Amino acid sequence: MFDFLEGYDLLGAFWVTVQLTVFSGIGALVWGTILAAMRVSPVPLMRGFGAAYVNLVRNTPLTVIIVFTSLGLADIFSVTLGAGGDFETQNFRLAVLGLAAYTAAFVCEAVRSGINTVPVGQAEAARAIGLSFTQVLTNIVLPQAFRSVIGPLANVLIALTKNTTVAAAIGVGEAALLMKEMIETEAQLLLIAVIFALGFMLLTLPTGLVLGWFSKRLAVKR
Amino acid sequence: MNLRKVSAAAATVLALSLTATACGSDDKDSGSGDGDGNGKKITIGIKFDQPGLGLKTPDGYTGFDVDVATYVAKELGYDEKDITWKETPSADREEALKRGDVDLIAATYSITDERKEKVDFAGPYLLAHQDLLIRADDNIAKGADINGKKLCSVAGSTSAQNVKKSIAPDAQLQERSTYSECLDAVANGTFDALTTDDSILAGYAAQKQYEGKFKLAGLNLSNENYGIGVKKGDTEMLDKVNKALEKMVADKAWEKAVTDNFGPANYKNEPAPKIGDIVK
Numbered sequence: 001m002f003d004f005l006e007g008y009d010l011l012g013a014f015w016v017t018v019q020l021t022v023f024s025g026i027g028a029l030v031w032g033t034i035l036a037a038m039r040v041s042p043v044p045l046m047r048g049f050g051a052a053y054v055n056l057v058r059n060t061p062l063t064v065i066i067v068f069t070s071l072g073l074a075d076i077f078s079v080t081l082g083a084g085g086d087f088e089t090q091n092f093r094l095a096v097l098g099l100a101a102y103t104a105a106f107v108c109e110a111v112r113s114g115i116n117t118v119p120v121g122q123a124e125a126a127r128a129i130g131l132s133f134t135q136v137l138t139n140i141v142l143p144q145a146f147r148s149v150i151g152p153l154a155n156v157l158i159a160l161t162k163n164t165t166v167a168a169a170i171g172v173g174e175a176a177l178l179m180k181e182m183i184e185t186e187a188q189l190l191l192i193a194v195i196f197a198l199g200f201m202l203l204t205l206p207t208g209l210v211l212g213w214f215s216k217r218l219a220v221k222r
Numbered sequence: 223m224n225l226r227k228v229s230a231a232a233a234t235v236l237a238l239s240l241t242a243t244a245c246g247s248d249d250k251d252s253g254s255g256d257g258d259g260n261g262k263k264i265t266i267g268i269k270f271d272q273p274g275l276g277l278k279t280p281d282g283y284t285g286f287d288v289d290v291a292t293y294v295a296k297e298l299g300y301d302e303k304d305i306t307w308k309e310t311p312s313a314d315r316e317e318a319l320k321r322g323d324v325d326l327i328a329a330t331y332s333i334t335d336e337r338k339e340k341v342d343f344a345g346p347y348l349l350a351h352q353d354l355l356i357r358a359d360d361n362i363a364k365g366a367d368i369n370g371k372k373l374c375s376v377a378g379s380t381s382a383q384n385v386k387k388s389i390a391p392d393a394q395l396q397e398r399s400t401y402s403e404c405l406d407a408v409a410n411g412t413f414d415a416l417t418t419d420d421s422i423l424a425g426y427a428a429q430k431q432y433e434g435k436f437k438l439a440g441l442n443l444s445n446e447n448y449g450i451g452v453k454k455g456d457t458e459m460l461d462k463v464n465k466a467l468e469k470m471v472a473d474k475a476w477e478k479a480v481t482d483n484f485g486p487a488n489y490k491n492e493p494a495p496k497i498g499d500i501v502k
Contacts, residue, residue: 171397180378
């Protein structure tokens, strides 16, 4: 029944999916936190940039962003991200860039909602003892904020895992591209779909469970 | 109180089932006819996005697949106006036939053993080869030269898989979602060639805005036997379609369709294949 799987690198394709998720997840977390800091900063220009970025990127379809990295950045502006003409590396890096830029908008909004859960008195007390904005944010507010948004961030991570399938549009050899190839050549369409659906559940279910457990453990009891 | 809820629910169920039956009978009216026409309709699956083969334009449908399907339908007893064209993307072709959404499929449908498990094929009606589309001033003479070139093709397609597995594993392959996304990049030199079946390539090269910019390299990298997909087990239909295809070749309508659709692109077509004669 499963002999049609022969000759396909199923694990390899899902490994690329995992790599895409991890790299763009890290990128999105860093960039998203910086964006959130901008949106709560006292500088109007930064607040404006943060709001504009989030609203622009969050409301653009991911496919458009990913295809733009390849057709726009690579073809027209010759941005190769140091891949040196190797399409496989170049596409992978472009996809990570696109996914991170897109997901950062959602991370930013999650972190900002976390910042709002920290009572204003905390920040006021920190200001009163002479801490600067950066110190208040990094030492007092963000540590508490992050502990309250692990749940929402887990949602973003799961969405990101599934969003990596869009990278197939620019030819990154991850799970969705392999699925396309198998659908093109094999006859067991339903079985192929089920296998890939299960593969993604194997990735996302544990993510949700583990992070859900952490979010309970680390929640700030108020 | 309770009674009122129950009667409301019952009324809802009744209303729903009424609408459902209404839909059902509607379906039967517009459903595809079988056997000989006389005012009945036939539904044929084609591609909507491949110039030269099956293309939806504001004025109707054009392409080689469309011409062949129209001819076959006429032989089956359907006028051109009785044909309902339906888009069948590659991944959906087998299921569309199985469900009965379409009666025939002529959509660059290569005959393969895997697909024959699911559907029956009439034909083949065209023998195509995987080839390269290159800039008019460029040259790629033999298959071995492809290694080290930058190719572009559609993600997951048979042609892309052939390149990766057998034709040129060392070549740089960029996969995109459509052929159109490759074309301009080949024209401006980002890529060296676009690769897929020569019939599809000829269709793109023959488009007005690209005339004179591209040519086919003329390498026969694989054999693709295009057939007309028929529901599995419908031998009556299969025979009729095969007869129609034979007649089309015999009265030169086939040759005219080839020159009309693929003409301007240095495309040397293979002679019309014999029915049932599949080139591996």
